Amino acid sequence: MNVEDFEDRLREFRPRLHRYCARMTGSAVDGEDVLQDTLIKALQARADGAVVDNLEGWLLRIAHNTSLDFLRRRTRHKVVPLLDDLEDAPLPEADIVAVGFHIFLQLPELQRCAVILKDVLGHSVEEIADIADCTPAAAKSALQRGRAALRQLADRPDEMRLPLMSDANRQKMATYVRLFQGGDFDAIRAMLADDVKLELVNRLKLEGREGIGRYVTRYAEETRWRFALGAIEGRPVMLVFDSTGPTEKPKHFVLLDWREDEIAAIRDFLFAPYVLETVDWVRLA
Incomplete structure (x- = not known):
């Protein structure tokens, strides 16, 4: 794949990568910043001779690590506790797309990653494990717990953020x-x-x-x-x-x-x- 074709593929994946970054960071605007950093890293890695078999999975790994770096630089947010009553069924696509980005931020990082990759972007548990650098069992557990927690959070009354500006x-x-x-x-x-x-x-x-x-x-x-x-x-x-x-x-x-x-x-x-x-x-x- 030449450089021009590679850049075309990056543009093609940009909306999907933003869906991941925005939900991982809890912000559409911050997600765009992380997305841009992800694309810069991808271009640099390509220039350094990186060999890529699965482009989307490779890009998502970069996006995942870049999102975590961003979150670690920012004040840590409180996360919901792990729940005992787990539901293994996926969230309906219409429901999960309607969930505000800031609600995802209340999930622990691996749960957030698993739900976004499976129920938003359609990846398998094995692909989640590869992207998040964990075992398939840990990815499956995080997916179950994340789905249950997200249902609980999504059922709460909508809390639109007020414009806290000077x-x-x-x-x-x-x-x-x-x-x-x-x-x-x-x-x-x-x-x-x-x-x-x-x-x-x-x-x-x-x-x-x-x-x-x-x-x-x-x-x-x-x-x-x-x-x-x-x-x-x-x-x-x-x-x-x-x-x-x-x-x-x-x-x-x-x-x-x-x-x-x-x-x-x-x-x-x-x-x-x-x-x-x-x-x-x-x-x-």
Whole structure:
């Protein structure tokens, strides 16, 4: 497989890898960060001559270890206790897809890994054992316990995360959204820091006001988008709705990083629609 074919396969697997990383980290946004680290490691390993027989399994092993590294760097979360009454039946696909990413984070790591790989991605117990570097018996036990715990957690009343953001950050994002709504794109360009960075997730990265000013111009030329203030997993965002289709759910969203009153970084998820799969989001007044 040449380099171009290898990169094409990585793009093909990207949504499936994100489903794994997002549930392992408990966040669609953090899952995208882990996914990008996974792909960088895969490309480096390929350049170093790694021989791969099962590409998806190999990528999932990298994603698994990268997710664990990410979690170890972050404050540890409380996990649910192991349950005695175990159910061996798989969770219905519609039910497990609807489970919020943060609910998975309440499972112990191996249980989380087993349920995601089996009931979300369709891998066998033997493949789970290979990816998680454990015995098949341990993988099967973790799968049973994880399914039982996830059923218990999913039956609890929905607890949408409230947008825990400072008034200052909320106001900055609200101003940004109002400028988009009013079409004042010159004012938006004036808010950009000289060294502002743009990431069109899954497409390209740019740096500097000139190139990113053209990105803003493209939004100015597109008439189908509608903009609203919102929160994704407690982070202030600009929600973007497509006026030509169903409007009950945003088509994508935009995250900003600020340096005082200047925009230091823009992260636009236009080309990564998989990130919105069951993500916690809310529209704010």
